[in-house]
Structure formats: structure tokens, C-alpha cells
Amino acid sequence: MTGSGPETAAERRRGGSAAGPQQRGTGARALFRELTGGDAAGVWSAPGRVNLIGEHTDYNEGFxxxxAIDRRTAxxxxxxxxxxxxxVSTFGDGPVELPVAELGRAHAAGELRGWSAYPLGVxxxxxxxxxxxxxxxxxxLAIDSSVPVGAGLSSxxxxxxxxxxxxxxxxxxxLSRETxxxxxxxxxxxxxxxPTxxxxxxxSLLGERDAAVFLDCRxxxxxxVPLGFAEAGLVLRVIDTGVRHEHATGGYRERRASCEAGAAALGVPALRDLEVADLDRARELLDDITFRRVKxxxxxxxxxxxxxxxxxxxxxxAIGPLLDASHVSMRDDFEISVPELDVAVAAARAAGAVGARMTGGGFGGAAIALVPAEAVPALSAEVEKAFAARGFAPPAQFTVVPSDGAHRDP
Structure with a gap:
């Protein structure tokens, strides 16, 4: 997101507050009363998300x-x-207002900017x-959030x-949730x-408790898909490096352009249409950088x-090796990792995680580690130690729980 994000600076360092629905709704309702002097008709909330696996495949019409996680925006x-x-929001400078009938003109004129571009854009x-x-x-609309910004959790x-x-x-x-x-x-x-x-x-809209959403992006x-983390004695830890990214510019656009160029050169509508067996042909036709993006x-x-x-x-x-391989691919072929993410993943694996990878669009943000519940203290200590040894600021570390998608709160 651009501009200020939906938590205080202190909460960013801690990874945001894991406020429950009642607390979150209370914050949004209080802000609404400050704005209007009256009560809201209701509170609606939606979660951030962790991508368990499948990075930069969505805009390539893949899988x-x-x-959804237990950190939400209300x-x-x-x-x-x-x-x-x-x-108005807890992370903006003040109310922003615009006649609904003027939204089209304001969009065409490029006047939707900063944090308010998200609600007004919707x-x-x-x-x-x-x-x-x-x-x-x-x-x-009064907006409050416990989803950390810039951590790859889709605030x-x-x-x-x-x-x-x-x-x-x-x-x-x-309108359906799919719409x-x-x-x-x-x-x-x-x-x-x-360009996400x-x-x-x-x-955020389709998530269910203790489950992932297997999405065909075409x-x-x-x-x-049931996850069964708790049944397996596992938890999903987020290691927020504090390195912030900006998807509207820079490397994200370049990676997407490389993917589109690779698909065009290989004569397919999207990279989704290629199989692993096609990579030998791709290596012959593409320059090294484009090939590695395609790979x-x-x-x-x-x-x-x-x-x-x-x-x-x-x-x-049993999914740990797949998480590990995903990180290696993002680090070496797609080149969207950063040193802090690599240190987080290596430290998590050394401390007993069954698998770990960076998550989100890259160039900063967070890593995730699937770890036995009893190993969480050791993992946290190992990550802190590894970051200190490299002179990095301490990362925020917290557990996320697969949770329900968007709904109207009680």
C-alpha cells in the first residue's frame, strides 16, 4: 500500500495487533462515531492472507x-x-470525501491517490x-485494521x-463473492x-477456517482444501523482516513483463499453458533472464x-520440501528475495521448521515457516540470533491461523 498503513509504527514492529472481531469492530465503530457523531449501520470485516505456495503464478493464469488469516480489516x-x-481510517491523516457520482471522473483524472484510493477505488x-x-x-466508511502493511499479507x-x-x-x-x-x-x-x-x-472473500483456497486463476x-495444521501439531509462523515493498512500481512490473514476453515467445496465451517438460525448449528460445522467470x-x-x-x-x-523448493526458485530464478528473507528461511529451517519460504510479491515483506508447535520458542530465538549476526533489525514474529473469509461482524 502507499502512504501510511493500518497500524502504528510500534505495531508494525510487532507485526500488528491480533485484535479479535469485537475489539476490531469496536475500533471501527468508535472511529465512525468520531466521523459522524452517530452509530454505524453495521461492521463488515475481511482478513489478510498468507499464500502457502504459488507465487507470481496468479497473473500467469496458474494456480x-x-x-485467510486471523488478522482482519474492519x-x-x-x-x-x-x-x-x-x-476515514486509523492509518490516514483525516477524512476523504467525494460524491459517488464523481468517482468515474476522479478515476479518469488520476485523483484517487494514497490510502483512500483503495476504498474509493472499490x-x-x-x-x-x-x-x-x-x-x-x-x-x-470508517476503517480499522490489524493486518500488517508491506509484509506480504495483503493488507x-x-x-x-x-x-x-x-x-x-x-x-x-x-454480486457474488467471486465477482x-x-x-x-x-x-x-x-x-x-x-498490477496484481x-x-x-x-x-480474503472465500477463505474458511482451517483450510486453504485452491484457486485456478484462469x-x-x-x-x-483442509490444511490440518493443528491435527499435525504444526503452526504457521510469519517472520516479518520489516523490509517494505511497493507493488505499484519497480521489480513487480518487470517480472510480470518478463513473464508476458516469455509466453509470447513460446507461443502460448499464458505461462499456465506450459509444462515442466517444455522448459528444455524454453531454454533454447529465451535469453537467460527470461528463461529463469519462466522456469x-x-x-x-x-x-x-x-x-x-x-x-x-x-x-x-509432508509439504515441507515443496515450501523449501519454492523459496529456492524465488531466490535464484525469479530473483525477488532479499537477504533478510533468506536469513529468515535458513534460520527457521535450522531451528526445526518442516519447511519455509518467503511469501507475497517479494522485494521485502515476510517469510513463513511451518513448524512443530513445541519448536516455536527455539525458532524465534534462532531467527533473532541470525538477524542480529547480520546486523539486521529484529523481525516481528507471530503465528497466523487459517480463518474464515469476509463477513458482516456480529
């Missing part, structure tokens, strides 16, 4: 396996009669998917999904300017499919 909201859309994108923005009422999709769900209900729209995922992606791509795929919004067919995506798609198969056949404890 991903994310899950939106307290109520309709307005005057057609004004007003948004409202604009709802118009792209059938909402009559000249007829819907306005709304007041942006949590905002988009919560706002989309809130406005859909306030405006009486009949709302497209709304969030359109907002991210066109209003914010980040649809994985994050899908995980057909958008989604299947819930990562093709092999990562295979790893997602293998992870789903392994979870079903052998359980969570």
Missing part, C-alpha cells in the same frame, strides 16, 4: 494456494442520503460491475474486500495502479498442484 459503515462517499469498480453510481446513496485486499462487502449490502447490490474478488482486483489494478492478480481478494474455480512460474504451478495432492494424501507435515 495458487492461499488461506469497516464500520452507514448510508448517506446526499450521495457523498466519505472515508466504490468506482462496483460501478464497473453493474452498480449505477448515479443512483446509489452515499456512505460513510490491501483486506481493505478492498471489507469495503466491497459493506457497500454491496448498503447499496442493495446482488467481488474481481471488483477488488479492478480497484487494485486500475485505481491504485498495482486475483489471488489476494479471492482468499477459470477462477475455487476449492477449499520459476512453470515449476511453481507444479509445486502448487503437488502441495494440494500431498496435503490430501499425506497431510501437512
Amino acid at each position: 495458487v494456494l492461499p488461506f 469497516v464500520a459503515a452507514a448510508p448517506r442520503a446526499d450521495g457523498l462517499l466519505r472515508v 466504490a468506482w469498480a462496483l460501478g464497473e460491475f453493474g452498480a449505477d453510481l448515479s443512483a446509489v446513496p452515499g456512505a460513510d 490491501s485486499a483486506a481493505i478492498e474486500s471489507a469495503v466491497a462487502l459493506a457497500l454491496t449490502e448498503l447499496w442493495g447490490l446482488e 467481488l474478488a474481481k471488483v477488488g482486483q479492478r480497484a487494485e489494478n486500475d485505481a491504485v495502479g498495482a 492478480g486475483i489471488m489476494d481478494q479471492s482468499a 477459470s477462477l474455480a475455487a476449492e477449499v 520459476h512460474v512453470v515449476t511453481e504451478d507444479r509445486r502448487v498442484l503437488d502441495t494440494v495432492r500431498t496435503l490430501r494424501a499425506d497431510g501437512a507435515a
Whole structure:
């Protein structure tokens, strides 16, 4: 995300607060009362996500396996009669307001900027998917979040999904969750300017407790896959390096362009259409950098499919080698890791993790480690020690739990 993020500086260092639904809703409701002097009609919340495996495969029409986490963004909201859309957040400088009917003009003029581009962009994108923005009422939206920003946990999709769900209900729209995922992606791509795929919004809207969302990013067919971490005595630790990335610019765009160039050179609509057996031909046709980008995506798609198969056949404890191989591929072939991420992964493995990898778009953010519950203290200590030895700032470390997707809070 651009601008300030949805937690204080202290919470960023700790990885954000894992506030429960009631606490989160209370924060959003209190902010709403500050904004309006009255009570919200309701609170809607949506989770961040961890991508268990499948990085940079989504915009290549491939496969991903994310899950919703127990850190959420809450939106307290109520309709307005005057057609004004007003948004405020715990991570912004103050209210931002715009007539709903002006969203199209403001988008075309590039006036949707900073943190407010996310909620305002969602409202604009709802118009792209059938909402009559000249007829819907306005709304007041107050946003609070416990999803760490820039850690690869998709704080942006949590905002988009919560706002989309809130406005859909306030405006009486009949849109499926699959369509709302497209709304969030359109907002991210066109209003914010980040060239991301649809994985994050899908995980935030479709997630279920103790399960991942196996998503085909071409057909958008989604299947819930039980994870069984607790049954296997495992927990998923996030190691937030504190190195912040920005997806709207730089390396992310370059990687996507390389993938598109590779697909064009190989005569396929998207890298999804290649098999591992096609890599020998790809090596002959492509320059070394483009080949390695293609190799990562093709092999990562295979790893997602293998992870789903392994979870079903052998359980969570058996997927470690696939997580490890994913990190090596991102480090060496896609070149999106950073030293802090590599240190986090190596330290986690040394401390007993069954598997570890960086997660998210890369160039910073977080690593994940699947670890026996009893080994968490040793892992935390080993990671702290390894970061100190390299002169890195201490990372934030915390456990995330596969959780339900977006909903209206009680």
C-alpha cells in the first residue's frame, strides 16, 4: 500500500495487533462515531492472507494456494442520503470525501491517490460491475485494521474486500463473492495502479477456517482444501523482516513483463499453458533472464498442484520440501528475495521448521515457516540470533491461523 498503513509504527514492529472481531469492530465503530457523531449501520470485516505456495503464478493464469488469516480489516459503515462517499481510517491523516457520482471522473483524472484510493477505488469498480453510481446513496466508511502493511499479507485486499462487502449490502447490490474478488482486483489494478492478480481478494472473500483456497486463476474455480495444521501439531509462523515493498512500481512490473514476453515467445496465451517438460525448449528460445522467470512460474504451478495432492494424501507435515523448493526458485530464478528473507528461511529451517519460504510479491515483506508447535520458542530465538549476526533489525514474529473469509461482524 502507499502512504501510511493500518497500524502504528510500534505495531508494525510487532507485526500488528491480533485484535479479535469485537475489539476490531469496536475500533471501527468508535472511529465512525468520531466521523459522524452517530452509530454505524453495521461492521463488515475481511482478513489478510498468507499464500502457502504459488507465487507470481496468479497473473500467469496458474494456480495458487492461499488461506485467510486471523488478522482482519474492519469497516464500520452507514448510508448517506446526499450521495457523498466519505472515508476515514486509523492509518490516514483525516477524512476523504467525494460524491459517488464523481468517482468515474476522479478515476479518469488520476485523483484517487494514497490510502483512500483503495476504498474509493472499490466504490468506482462496483460501478464497473453493474452498480449505477448515479443512483446509489452515499456512505460513510470508517476503517480499522490489524493486518500488517508491506509484509506480504495483503493488507490491501483486506481493505478492498471489507469495503466491497459493506457497500454491496448498503447499496442493495446482488454480486457474488467471486465477482467481488474481481471488483477488488479492478480497484487494485486500475485505481491504485498495482498490477496484481486475483489471488489476494479471492482468499480474503472465500477463505474458511482451517483450510486453504485452491484457486485456478484462469477459470477462477475455487476449492477449499483442509490444511490440518493443528491435527499435525504444526503452526504457521510469519517472520516479518520489516523490509517494505511497493507493488505499484519497480521489480513487480518487470517480472510480470518478463513473464508476458516469455509466453509470447513460446507461443502460448499464458505461462499456465506450459509444462515442466517444455522448459528444455524454453531454454533454447529465451535469453537467460527470461528463461529463469519462466522456469520459476512453470515449476511453481507444479509445486502448487503437488502441495494440494500431498496435503490430501499425506497431510501437512509432508509439504515441507515443496515450501523449501519454492523459496529456492524465488531466490535464484525469479530473483525477488532479499537477504533478510533468506536469513529468515535458513534460520527457521535450522531451528526445526518442516519447511519455509518467503511469501507475497517479494522485494521485502515476510517469510513463513511451518513448524512443530513445541519448536516455536527455539525458532524465534534462532531467527533473532541470525538477524542480529547480520546486523539486521529484529523481525516481528507471530503465528497466523487459517480463518474464515469476509463477513458482516456480529
